[in-house]
Amino acid sequence: MEKVTVVQGIAMPLERANVDTDQIIPAVFLKRVTKTGFDDALFYAWRQDPEFVLNNPVYKGARVLIAGQDFGIGSSREHAVWALRDFGFDAVLSPRFGDIFRGNAGKQGLLAGEISEADLESLLAAIKAQPGVEASVDLVAKTARIGEVIVPFQIDDYTRWRLLEGLDDIGLTLRNEAQITEFEGRRESWRPRTLPEQHVTGE
Amino acid sequence: MNDSFNGKPRTLAEKVWDDHLVVKGEEGNPDLIYIDLHLVHEVTSPQAFDGLRLAGRPVRRPDLTIATEDHNTPTLAIDKPIADLTSRTQIQTLRNNCAEFGVRLHPLGDIEQGIVHVVGPQLGLTMPGTTVVCGDSHTSTHGAFGAMGIGIGTSEVEHVLATQTLPLKPFKTMAITVEGTLRPGVTAKDIILAVIAKIGTGGGQGYVLEYRGSAIRSLSMDGRMTICNMSIEAGARAGMVAPDQVTYDYLEGRAHAPKGADWDAAVEYWNTLATDDDAVFDAEVFLDADELEPFVTWGTNPGQGVSLSDRVPDPAAISDPNERASAERALEYMDIAAGTALKDIHVDAVFMGSCTNSRIEDLRAFASIIKGQKKADGVRVMVVPGSARVRIEAEAEGIDQIVKDFGAEWRFAGCSMCLGMNPDQLAPGERCASTSNRNFEGRQGKGGRTHLVSPLVAAATAIRGTLSSPWDLTAGFDTVAERPAQPTEPAETQDGVIA
Numbered sequence: 001m002e003k004v005t006v007v008q009g010i011a012m013p014l015e016r017a018n019v020d021t022d023q024i025i026p027a028v029f030l031k032r033v034t035k036t037g038f039d040d041a042l043f044y045a046w047r048q049d050p051e052f053v054l055n056n057p058v059y060k061g062a063r064v065l066i067a068g069q070d071f072g073i074g075s076s077r078e079h080a081v082w083a084l085r086d087f088g089f090d091a092v093l094s095p096r097f098g099d100i101f102r103g104n105a106g107k108q109g110l111l112a113g114e115i116s117e118a119d120l121e122s123l124l125a126a127i128k129a130q131p132g133v134e135a136s137v138d139l140v141a142k143t144a145r146i147g148e149v150i151v152p153f154q155i156d157d158y159t160r161w162r163l164l165e166g167l168d169d170i171g172l173t174l175r176n177e178a179q180i181t182e183f184e185g186r187r188e189s190w191r192p193r194t195l196p197e198q199h200v201t202g203e
Numbered sequence: 204m205n206d207s208f209n210g211k212p213r214t215l216a217e218k219v220w221d222d223h224l225v226v227k228g229e230e231g232n233p234d235l236i237y238i239d240l241h242l243v244h245e246v247t248s249p250q251a252f253d254g255l256r257l258a259g260r261p262v263r264r265p266d267l268t269i270a271t272e273d274h275n276t277p278t279l280a281i282d283k284p285i286a287d288l289t290s291r292t293q294i295q296t297l298r299n300n301c302a303e304f305g306v307r308l309h310p311l312g313d314i315e316q317g318i319v320h321v322v323g324p325q326l327g328l329t330m331p332g333t334t335v336v337c338g339d340s341h342t343s344t345h346g347a348f349g350a351m352g353i354g355i356g357t358s359e360v361e362h363v364l365a366t367q368t369l370p371l372k373p374f375k376t377m378a379i380t381v382e383g384t385l386r387p388g389v390t391a392k393d394i395i396l397a398v399i400a401k402i403g404t405g406g407g408q409g410y411v412l413e414y415r416g417s418a419i420r421s422l423s424m425d426g427r428m429t430i431c432n433m434s435i436e437a438g439a440r441a442g443m444v445a446p447d448q449v450t451y452d453y454l455e456g457r458a459h460a461p462k463g464a465d466w467d468a469a470v471e472y473w474n475t476l477a478t479d480d481d482a483v484f485d486a487e488v489f490l491d492a493d494e495l496e497p498f499v500t501w502g503t504n505p506g507q508g509v510s511l512s513d514r515v516p517d518p519a520a521i522s523d524p525n526e527r528a529s530a531e532r533a534l535e536y537m538d539i540a541a542g543t544a545l546k547d548i549h550v551d552a553v554f555m556g557s558c559t560n561s562r563i564e565d566l567r568a569f570a571s572i573i574k575g576q577k578k579a580d581g582v583r584v585m586v587v588p589g590s591a592r593v594r595i596e597a598e599a600e601g602i603d604q605i606v607k608d609f610g611a612e613w614r615f616a617g618c619s620m621c622l623g624m625n626p627d628q629l630a631p632g633e634r635c636a637s638t639s640n641r642n643f644e645g646r647q648g649k650g651g652r653t654h655l656v657s658p659l660v661a662a663a664t665a666i667r668g669t670l671s672s673p674w675d676l677t678a679g680f681d682t683v684a685e686r687p688a689q690p691t692e693p694a695e696t697q698d699g700v701i702a
């Protein structure tokens with residue numbers, strides 16, 4: 001996973017609360033076989049509306065999503081995070097996130113920062129004053145800045161540390177590679193092995 | 204053996220856990236647990252392999268990994284290309300991934316193909332004292348061998364492929380003690396349906412369940428797998444049975460079971476796994492096997508079940524408001540009225556299959572009832588063996604012919620109508636007696652209605668066309684002489700204590 005320190009890019013406003021993961025990506029796309037290629041599925045129902053913010057060329061290439069309260073509630077589908085990442089988002093700021101969504105985001109290198117409702121309003125106002133403006137989300141300082149507006153955000157220490165270090169769960173586990181190898185060294189010979197393939201006698 | 208427990212008496216689950224500890228988590232961080240066996244199928248693995256590819260990581264232990272095709276596979280015309288394009292793509296993706304990453308695959312048409320939870324045990328790969336994971340919640344099945352079988356999500360599948368470990372927080376332990384002797388016609392499926400009805404679909408949350416007691420000991424491995432399989436329906440992370448001679452007899456001689464000195468060393472270790480006499484469980488539940496009757500679900504979650512001789516409960520009599528609302532919704536969806544005698548309910552279909560009940564003994568039990576009989580008019584009966592090998596074994600015993608003579612369909616192996624990801628589905632409004640594990644709304648097809656039952660009840664129901672127990676049959680039940688008089692009381696179980 002890439003290290004995350006400062007996310008800089010166009011900020012897209014999503015002025016809706018209670019955006020559930022069914023809205024972020026509908027169930028019909030869960031049959032796909034890849035973890036990538038979900039960008040066209042993001043907010044699938046809403047983006048059929050030409051007026052929807054995702055269709056506004058001013059925000060093309062946005063990397064920071066500024067969303068209303070309770071973003072990512074509902075179904076646990078990890079596809080919701082994959083779709084946001086695929087579309088190009090590296091950070092989402094909201095006054096509150098769905099628990100599972102927040103956990104999934106941390107696994108996939110998506111910075112999910114919690115801001116106050118008042119700060120949400122000032123960030124949205126800053127975008128409105130200058131649509132297409134860049135945001136700068138600083139994970140070291142735990143602040144987000146749009147134009148002159150600078151607000152603090154919250155993120156749990158463990159997730160922040162992993163993001164700063166660029167560690168996904170796998171990367172983290174591989175720090176214990178030596179212990180894993182040592183464990184494998186004393187693993188008993190009777191334990192299951194799928195290779196080489198063996199057949200029942202007579203096959 | 205690992206002696207890090209300092210003489211503290213431990214449960215079976217704790218012993219298996221301790222012996223797979225790679226790194227002990229500090230200050231609330233998870234433990235890092237080694238995984239002995241990783242089972243893979245086409246639905247939950249594509250994104251995991253994709254993740255490896257993106258990160259440039261190999262599969263750490265292809266020799267501890269095995270894949271098969273089950274969820275999407277057709278059960279008819281398996282030599283033809285799969286008609287559904289999405290399913291075909293998912294299967295082809297698994298094939299490509301296994302080839303690229305060096306993972307052993309048993310594809311459709313292979314002799315070892317089948318439902319992933321049938322294939323592992325049948326190859327002798329599932330062993331006592333091991334950790335088994337799969338991107339599928341019914342991985343709990345493997346606990347029947349005294350293994351810890353844990354269902355995982357796609358990110359975790361990738362994690363295991365890359366590291367052969369999982370970061371896990373320790374579970375609590377719950378003993379489910381079933382004492383007594385099952386009456387003829389009552390099976391493992393009835394035990395587990397009764398357990399779930401008793402503790403509820405969330406009752407096992409956070410726990411590893413250990414099934415104990417004389418009734419569990421007397422079960423075959425196939426029966427124990429049926430029980431452990433449905434642990435997840437009680438919300439548990441895993442279900443286990445301590446290994447014993449029944450386990451060893453099942454395993455010995457299987458393709459991947461240990462041989463020679465390895466076998467002796469393994470058995471010596473396996474004999475140490477049973478829960479210590481003075482070990483303490485976090486919770487305990489008791490069930491009296493003597494009193495059990497064939498069980499059936501009436502609602503839309505596996506906890507909504509009663510004895511088959513009973514009536515559909517009245518939601519108004521349920522005190523918990525959430526459960527009452529859920530029962531009301533369920534009866535509406537199932538289109539049955541409170542107070543209906545379960546035995547008056549007609550079915551349109553009978554599904555005999557799924558990782559809960561598709562092993563050879565399940566098919567034998569089903570065949571023993573239908574032999575020489577004809578299915579009820581207008582009832583569609585589908586028999587789907589759990590694996591290609593089970594199918595072959597059954598055919599060698601003539602079970603296929605019994606099934607066909609009965610008027611039922613004899614299919615190729617796979618998940619089939621358990622979840623209807625392939626063409627085997629219920630039509631909207633159709634009602635089915637099913638030996639599978641989930642009666643959720645639409646599980647077997649949009650608008651389909653599912654009653655979970657044992658293979659014996661499925662067979663009796665297929666004969667009569669209404670939900671029926673083998674006790675209701677005038678012929679065809681091998682042990683008719685032993686058939687009990689019609690019980691007067693519905694099975695009432697001894698009160699359990701849940702901490």
Ligand code: SF4
Pocket residue numbers: 273274318319320339341557558559617618619621622639640
């Ligand atoms: S048979 Fe049903 S429950 Fe079992 S693995 Fe297949 S879909 Fe899942």
